[in-house]
Amino acid sequence: MRIAVGSDHAGFVLKSELVVFLEAAGHAVLDKGTRLKERCDYPDYAAAVCAAVVSDEADWGLLVCGTGVGMAMCANKVAGVRAAVVSDAFSARATRLHNDANVLCLGERVVGGGLAVQILTAWLDAEFEGGRHQARINKMMALEA
Numbered sequence: 001m002r003i004a005v006g007s008d009h010a011g012f013v014l015k016s017e018l019v020v021f022l023e024a025a026g027h028a029v030l031d032k033g034t035r036l037k038e039r040c041d042y043p044d045y046a047a048a049v050c051a052a053v054v055s056d057e058a059d060w061g062l063l064v065c066g067t068g069v070g071m072a073m074c075a076n077k078v079a080g081v082r083a084a085v086v087s088d089a090f091s092a093r094a095t096r097l098h099n100d101a102n103v104l105c106l107g108e109r110v111v112g113g114g115l116a117v118q119i120l121t122a123w124l125d126a127e128f129e130g131g132r133h134q135a136r137i138n139k140m141m142a143l144e145a
């Protein structure tokens with residue numbers, strides 16, 4: 001898969017670990033920054049990753065900040081994005097099965113590297129179930145109008 005990734009300074013270490021994991025797993029990673037540990041603004045990186053997802057430059061997006069919350073708030077303001085911030089693998093899987101999430105948000109100050117890999121793996125391995133969930137996604141996306 002083509003996965004666009006981004007973080008602010010507070011998510012930089014975890015994002016860097018997850019880039020290594022994703023590349024080792026054979027995914028094509030598009031790193032949209034930050035590339036430095038200097039303090040920066042998470043909306044800038046949420047915007048860059050979400051632009052890649054909605055333009056089909058990437059299949060999925062992964063965003064990391066301190067909590068994942070600011071990234072998710074920003075990402076969900078971009079038309080076409082369904083972003084979820086989670087801190088457990090069960091919820092991560094459910095965001096794909098039921099919510100067709102196309103952007104995953106994680107908090108470096110919330111989850112450790114091992115759990116983050118479990119979450120990311122559960123998210124990438126799950127497929128949207130469609131069916132009754134598609135009708136709900138249609139209603140969700142209509143809220144953008």
Ligand code: RB5
Binds near residue numbers: 011042067070
């Ligand atoms: C940065 O200090 C922090 O506010 C940011 O990474 C994020 O957690 C915001 O939601």
